[in-house]
Amino acid sequence: MKILVCLGNVPDTTTKIKISDNKLDATGIQWIINPWDELALTRAMELKEDANNLVDGVSVVSVGLASAEPTIRKALAIGADEAFRIDCEPTDAFFTATQLSLVAKDFDIVLTGIESSDYNGISVGGMLAEIIGSASVSAVSSLNIDADKIIVSREIDGGKETVSTQLPVVLTVQKGIAKDPRIPAMRGIMMARQKPLKVIAATSTANLTEILKFEMPQAKGKCKMVDAENVAELVNLLRNEAKVI
Amino acid sequence: MSVLIYAQNWDGKFKKSVYELLSYGKKIAENNGTELIALSLGNVEKDELESLANYGADKIYFSNNSAFESFDNEIFTAALKQTAEKVAAKEIILLHNNEGKALGSHLSVALKAGFVSAAVALPESYSPITIKKKVFTGKAFAHVKVNSDIAILTLSPNSFEIKEIASAATTEEMNFTLPTAKTKVESREVSKGKLLLTDADLVVSGGRGLKSGENWGMLEDLAGVLGAALACSRPVSDEGWRSHTEHVGQTGKIIAPNLYIAVGISGAIQHVGGISSSKCIVAINKDPDAPIFEVADYGIVGDAFKIVPELTAALK
Numbered sequence: 001m002k003i004l005v006c007l008g009n010v011p012d013t014t015t016k017i018k019i020s021d022n023k024l025d026a027t028g029i030q031w032i033i034n035p036w037d038e039l040a041l042t043r044a045m046e047l048k049e050d051a052n053n054l055v056d057g058v059s060v061v062s063v064g065l066a067s068a069e070p071t072i073r074k075a076l077a078i079g080a081d082e083a084f085r086i087d088c089e090p091t092d093a094f095f096t097a098t099q100l101s102l103v104a105k106d107f108d109i110v111l112t113g114i115e116s117s118d119y120n121g122i123s124v125g126g127m128l129a130e131i132i133g134s135a136s137v138s139a140v141s142s143l144n145i146d147a148d149k150i151i152v153s154r155e156i157d158g159g160k161e162t163v164s165t166q167l168p169v170v171l172t173v174q175k176g177i178a179k180d181p182r183i184p185a186m187r188g189i190m191m192a193r194q195k196p197l198k199v200i201a202a203t204s205t206a207n208l209t210e211i212l213k214f215e216m217p218q219a220k221g222k223c224k225m226v227d228a229e230n231v232a233e234l235v236n237l238l239r240n241e242a243k244v245i
Numbered sequence: 246m247s248v249l250i251y252a253q254n255w256d257g258k259f260k261k262s263v264y265e266l267l268s269y270g271k272k273i274a275e276n277n278g279t280e281l282i283a284l285s286l287g288n289v290e291k292d293e294l295e296s297l298a299n300y301g302a303d304k305i306y307f308s309n310n311s312a313f314e315s316f317d318n319e320i321f322t323a324a325l326k327q328t329a330e331k332v333a334a335k336e337i338i339l340l341h342n343n344e345g346k347a348l349g350s351h352l353s354v355a356l357k358a359g360f361v362s363a364a365v366a367l368p369e370s371y372s373p374i375t376i377k378k379k380v381f382t383g384k385a386f387a388h389v390k391v392n393s394d395i396a397i398l399t400l401s402p403n404s405f406e407i408k409e410i411a412s413a414a415t416t417e418e419m420n421f422t423l424p425t426a427k428t429k430v431e432s433r434e435v436s437k438g439k440l441l442l443t444d445a446d447l448v449v450s451g452g453r454g455l456k457s458g459e460n461w462g463m464l465e466d467l468a469g470v471l472g473a474a475l476a477c478s479r480p481v482s483d484e485g486w487r488s489h490t491e492h493v494g495q496t497g498k499i500i501a502p503n504l505y506i507a508v509g510i511s512g513a514i515q516h517v518g519g520i521s522s523s524k525c526i527v528a529i530n531k532d533p534d535a536p537i538f539e540v541a542d543y544g545i546v547g548d549a550f551k552i553v554p555e556l557t558a559a560l561k
């Protein structure tokens with residue numbers, strides 16, 4: 001069984017967002033593996049190391065320019081066996097999913113995160129499943145392989161379900177899929193240099209959406225402080241000023 | 246042409262969020278002089294179905310087919326696609342929840358239609374559709390243009406005012422051609438009787454400042470008098486003090502209640518991303534320099550173990 005993890009390359013989650021020239025000002029930004037993708041990769045590694053050994057290999061793929069390679073190398077250092085980079089700027093979710101389908105069709109289990117922490121598209125996983133016509137489950141918070149059967153749990157609106165699925169499958173994963181992301185060890189970093197990172201030419205396809213401009217949220221008014229000795233005043237403000245209770 | 250909304254049900258009942266979608270969809274339909282169509286999938290009684298007409302639906306399509314008993318990406322996508330084609334939907338509007346997010350992305354490919362998730366307002370223009378959405382976990386907004394004839398969106402919760410508009414809607418049963426499911430639900434756990442965090446108007450949330458899960462009793466009391474749902478910061482759920490379903494923030498749930506009370510939460514940027522759309526934020530923290538005060542509307546500097554019980558008493 002072969003697993004593919006789709007990796008988005010996103011600004012570190014503590015980044016203060018600055019827009020200039022109608023795009024994200026990239027000065028000083030640290031780039032990281034999208035947090036959910038990092039957890040997906042962690043779970044894929046755990047499954048590969050499992051004694052039952054049903055997983056033969058873990059590959060990663062990212063749609064991006066050469067500038068995304070440090071992020072891809074990090075995934076190899078964490079333990080992925082091989083990597084693909086599809087050489088283009090990911091401009092829109094449909095465009096990105098179409099690129100990913102070039103690689104994804106050769107795998108049994110494809111993992112994507114539920115969303116990118118930058119543009120919050122919440123799109124690529126579902127689109128990819130639809131493009132390759134595979135089974136798919138969204139909002140997945142655990143993944144187990146049991147004698148060739150795939151068992152996942154997923155969040156539903158107001159609960160949780162255990163779902164079994166056919167292969168091939170695209171799983172859109174979220175929190176819970178793995179506990180903590182793995183940090184590459186020195187040995188892994190050394191080994192990553194020898195591992196294959198194949199660059200694939202992009203296919204031409206449509207952009208279904210396009211960002212015209214950005215807008216920053218309005219600055220909050222100053223916080224009104226209430227004296228700790230006068231908690232009743234807070235109740236009064238919430239009732240009569242904010243009118244929220 | 247028409248505006249299509251998917252009216253998701255919970256055990257045969259609709260929620261306020263579905264009426265919000267209808268009110269939003271009605272405004273678009275009125276603007277374009279088109280009809281508002283609601284689609285319900287799964288077992289819903291006639292009375293409940295007809296409640297959709299109170300919020301402006303012109304036509305209500307439904308199917309009680311048992312295939313809709315549990316959610317499946319392919320089966321629900323097929324039903325929405327067939328309905329969208331039948332009614333020549335130009336805008337398809339979904340809830341910004343698990344089902345809506347999954348459907349939006351699948352339908353986008355099935356209909357070759359641009360998908361915009363977490364829209365926060367009405368479209369700014371209609372041909373082509375441009376719309377404002379959240380990006381960078383609420384740290385910015387983007388104005389997105391849809392390059393296709395059909396646009397699909399999920400609406401961020403609490404971004405549009407619910408308005409009752411009685412209409413004389415017709416109800417019609419749909420017959421779909423459905424694919425065989427590739428996935429199978431083996432078991433389900435439903436959080437019964439509990440107010441869902443994502444539906445709640447009022448939320449009381451606790452952080453690491455509360456020291457241990459055993460100290461949650463006072464937050465439960467406060468939530469109890471307010472009729473609020475409970476939430477927590479990520480370390481709290483990582484420590485296992487509270488369930489993962491209560492974790493809010495960038496990697497947890499993103500919520501937009503009318504009131505969010507943060508107790509013993511420092512206000513890290515990843516936490517704030519999940520709550521910044523709340524109408525009113527109250528912070529209770531012993532550190533006057535905690536960043537949570539920068540996003541709060543009201544704040545109290547002090548010991549949560551003293552202030553929370555006093556607040557509960559004052560509310561009674």
Ligand SMILES: Cc1cc2nc3c(=O)[nH]c(=O)nc-3n(C[C@H](O)[C@H](O)[C@H](O)COP(=O)(O)OP(=O)(O)OC[C@H]3O[C@@H](n4cnc5c(N)ncnc54)[C@H](O)[C@@H]3O)c2cc1C
Nearest residue numbers: 452453454478479494495496497509510511515516531549
């Ligand atoms: C990739 C990534 C994603 C993340 N996603 C999330 C996320 O989704 N959600 C999230 O919450 N975090 C997230 N985090 C973690 C985040 O960075 C913070 O570590 C976390 O939010 C801190 O939680 P906290 O405020 O409860 O704890 P702390 O930062 O430890 O704050 C505790 C607060 O309690 C106050 N306090 C202590 N005692 C008392 C008392 N007796 N009375 C009153 N106040 C008291 C302290 O002054 C302090 O401000 C993420 C981090 C990363 C790297």
Ligand SMILES: Nc1ncnc2c1ncn2[C@@H]1O[C@H](COP(=O)(O)O)[C@@H](O)[C@H]1O
Nearest residue numbers: 006007063112113115116121122123124
């Ligand atoms: N450029 C990319 N390369 C590879 N995978 C991506 C890329 N962008 C998004 N993804 C995957 O799609 C998921 C959802 O992203 P999005 O739809 O952009 O919110 C991410 O968690 C990734 O797994």
